[in-house]
Amino acid sequence: MPRAGGGSAQGRRNPLGAAPGRRPRVRTWPAADSRARTVARQRAEVTSLQQGVRYRRMFVALLSVVIVVSAVVVLLGTVGLFAETRSxxxxxxxxxxxxxxxxARRWQxxxxxxxxxEEVKYFGLDRAQQYARRVGIAPETECAKGVDAPVAGILREYGCRTLLRATYIDQTASFVFTVGVAVLEDEESRVSATDELTQDDxxxxxxxxxxxxxxxxxxxDQRQRTSWVGAGPYIVFSTxxxxxxxxxxxxxPEEILHSELWPAAKSIGNQIAYFLADPPKVPPCTQGNVC
Structure with a gap:
């Protein structure tokens, strides 16, 4: 009979089939190395931080370049503006x-x-200085409506803007004169127009x-003669x-040619042309009289 509390060798095997007294053959896995994991995590954090620092440095450098370029542009603009606007x-x-x-803007x-x-100086017989008196000023009108047809076509072709007219009488109230100022775009247009005006008086x-x-x-029908003179962008007609x-x-005909009337008419027209085209006093500097 078997001994109490004992058993055969087979009966003493453990449930996994290993003989008593022998180590089980189950492979044991080593535990994860927590220190290595910590080092790897720290290394990754350092790498990420270094990359962030590089990006920040690149951004700061780019921003600095933008600021410097903007400052240079502003400085150059300020210098240019000062140079342009200074007297x-x-x-x-x-x-x-x-x-x-x-x-060119005097007519306006x-x-x-x-x-x-109101009074315009002219010369009478023997070059005696006299004064014509203004009777009235006509309303502003279209160029073609204030001149004869042959003249109207030329004024229209060269861009006549408007026509101003006024009537005078001489010092003895024997003669009547009408002066007309045709306003062209510029002096070049006026020269071109006068080159084509007829000499028919x-x-x-x-x-x-x-x-x-x-x-x-x-x-x-009462006009004895007509004439014109150029002055700046203006053609000053007189009759x-x-x-x-x-x-x-x-x-x-001989009286028309030798009458005192015609020299007076031309003199009055020339005087008004002189007023309109008299060169103005030019300031010496861009901002007045002080440079």
């Missing part, structure tokens, strides 16, 4: 442009009484009569006749 002497070209622009900048003064500006005055009988209404056809 300096006018060049010859700028002086000429100033004069042209000043003369001046009052009508500035374009057509029977056509030019149409007279303006004012009822109730000594000019009321002054019409196209004259007798206050008593005599027509050109009623006057002998």
């Amino acid at each position: 300096r002497p006018l060049t010859t070209a700028e002086q000429d442009r100033y004069k042209q622009e000043e003369i 900048a001046w009052p009508a009484t500035g374009v057509f003064p 029977r056509v030019g500006v149409l007279p303006v009569a004012f009822p109730g005055t000594v000019t009321e009988r002054f019409g196209p 004259g006749g007798y206050a008593d209404g005599r027509t050109r056809a009623a006057i002998p």
Whole structure:
């Protein structure tokens, strides 16, 4: 019989089949090395931090470049603006442009009484200085409506903007004169237009009569002669006749040529042209009289 509390060797085997006293053959896995994991994690954090620092340095460098370039642009713009706006002497070209622009706007900048003064000096017989008196100023009109047809076509072709007219009488109230100012775009256009104007002294500006005055009988048929003179962008026309209404056809040709009337008419037109184109005083500097 077997011993109490004992058993056969087979009976003493453990449930896994290993003999008593022998180590089981189950493979044991080594535990993860926590220190290695910590080192790897720290290394990854350091790498990420270093990459972030590099990106930050690149961003800061790029931002610095942008700021520097912007500052240079602003500085150059400020220097250029200062150089452009600071007071300096006018060049010859700028002086000429100033004069042209000043003369070209006078017909608008001046009052009508500035374009057509109340009295205009002229020379009578023996070069005696006399004064013509303004009777009235006509409303502004289209160029083609204030001149004869042959002249209207030329003015229209070269861009005439408007026509200003006024009527004067001489110092004795014997002669009547109408002066017309045709306003062109610029002096170049005016020169081109005057190159084509006819020399026929029977056509030019149409007279303006004012009822109730000594000019009321002054019409196209009463014109003895007509003429014009160029001044800046303006063509100044003039015509004259007798206050008593005599027509050109009623006057002998020799009297038309040698009458005191015609020199007076031309003198009045020339005086108004001189007022309009008289060169203005040009400031020496871009901002006045101090450079």
